[in-house]
Amino acid sequence: MSGRPQKRTYVGIDQDEYGGMTPTGAIVKDAWIFGLLPETETCAGWDAGRMQMLYDKTSELWAQYHYRADALPEDIRARHERIHREAMARARELGWSPDAMVGEDES
Template identity: 50%
Template sequence: MRNRSTDTYVGIHNDLHGGMTAIGTIIKDAWVFGLIPEDETCEGWKLADVQMLYDKVSAAWAPYGHLVSRLPPELREKHTRIYDAAIARAQAAGWVPGQDMDSDME
């Protein structure tokens, strides 16, 4: 989700259902790999900066075949902690997996 008036990202906590979007996944994965601090929401980032973060996240996943099951234990535990918390927040706010669509994707 983006702020169409400025072409900047609204931040993971302001994104659809607390970041249960493609950009939110990039940010959560960046937290997992330590590419950005876990308190970085990316609010106000230009979309080009999000794309550069995506490239870094993709490179970080590559050695593991982009599969959580192939992560070493410490990264798998961090992934589980980050994603479980995000899912719980989103569900508490009414998110139902697969039921909602990001309006930018329509």
């Protein structure tokens, strides 16, 4: 054992809780939506600094559309709808319930 803390890395959206229904999973999905990453990129092994840079890039792009999906250009909006529809279907298969997440932060 080296005594040095292990660098934490992301498990990848495909291994993330309920298929990526987490804040970090949302960053990956947003990167796919805006075409910053191919949809085959899970971000497995990425460290916090790299994820922060991706978050910053996606936030800049969302800001251009006032953080509203209905303001996205048609091609990006269609990709957004498809990615989220597929993500929610996968999450439900894994036992995710959107209603169960509503009160989680209130405990």
